[in-house]
Amino acid sequence: MRIGIDLGGTKIEALAIDAKGQPLCRLRRPTPKGSYTEILDAVADIVREVDAQVGQQGTVGMGIPGTISPATGLVKNANTRALIGHPLDRDLSERLARPVRVANDANCFALSEASDGAAALLPDEKLSARPRVVFGVIIGTGTGGGIVVDGRILEGPDGISGEWGHMPLPWPQPDELPLPACWCGLHGCTELFLSGTGLAADHARVTGRALKAEDVVAAAMAQDEAALATLARYEHRLARGLATIINILNPDVIVLGGGVSNVERLYQTVPQLWKKFVFSDVVSTRLVKAKHGDSSGVRGAAWLWPLAESHRD
Secondary structure, eight states: OEEEEEEOSSEEEEEEEOTTSOEEEEEEEEOOSSOHHHHHHHHHHHHHHHHHHHTSOOEEEEEESSEEOTTTSSEESOSSGGGTTSOHHHHHHHHHTSOEEEEEHHHHHHHHHHHHSTTSOOTTSOGGGSOSEEEEEEESSSEEEEEEETTEEOOOTTSOTTOGGGSBOSSOOGGGOSOOBOTTSOBSBTHHHHSHHHHHHHHHHHHSOOOOHHHHHHHHHTTOHHHHHHHHHHHHHHHHHHHHHHHHHOOSEEEEESGGGGOTTHHHHHHHHHTTTSSSSOOOOEEEEOSSGGGHHHHHHHTTSOTTOOTTO
16 A cells, blocks of 8 residues: 655645555545644644555655755755755654655656556557656646656756746747746746746736636636637747757656646647747657646655555665
8 A cells, every 4th residue: 555645735635545556545634734743743643544544554655845855854945834944754754653755746746647647658558658758747826847757756966856837938028028026036937927826917917807817718718809818828838838848858748737737728739839949840749638637646645655665665
């Protein structure tokens, strides 16, 4: 049994899966708003509850909105700020009396889709057809990314591989200048344009109408001209952003997750648009929608322990 934990700002989700990836138990609890210790206790409690419900102990992997610094062993870059500066994996391992693996939530998303999701080997495909390089994209409240190569997360020496949300939006257009300031301290970050929040902000800036991203998309589907124009600008920006990823990584598959990934027309429009920006005569990279939807992150956390490895690692 493998237990995945998705630690978010509002909820903690736990999922236990068997060796074939089939769910055994799923639990959700609110994320404590208090101290680091309260969060640790809540995660440990939900893992023990899963153990009790299934009747055995499982390996534990956890996805967090941040990463553990290889240099210090402490959490950095986390939206849940109570985690920053703490040895989360070691502290949780001590509470549960077993090893714990922690990774960035976007990396867990990419691993899930590469392991048994939209970028996995299909039953009728030959092993040689298995995608080797997968880039997982989260376009929701924020914009994140993760890289999986040959079934393993590529984290890099500083644990920040795939952080395309804080790369500058490439080939900026006149209507995108001057580049807006980002909370990270720089200007023009991709997250400002390609998150759901960014889509809504762009619509409000151009039209003067404040709508949520999903409402802008719904209006576009109803043929509202202003919303259609907003969605077209978004698609052009997404194509430019992903073209840069293709130029650097040339992944076999790019998988989209997060709320904006549910816009079906992206999968036809964006690959047509990115051709102009990819430095190649052909573009073989496929753009696909996540198979496991909102559950992909917690599944990927469980798969931080591959089948060949024991929890006695």
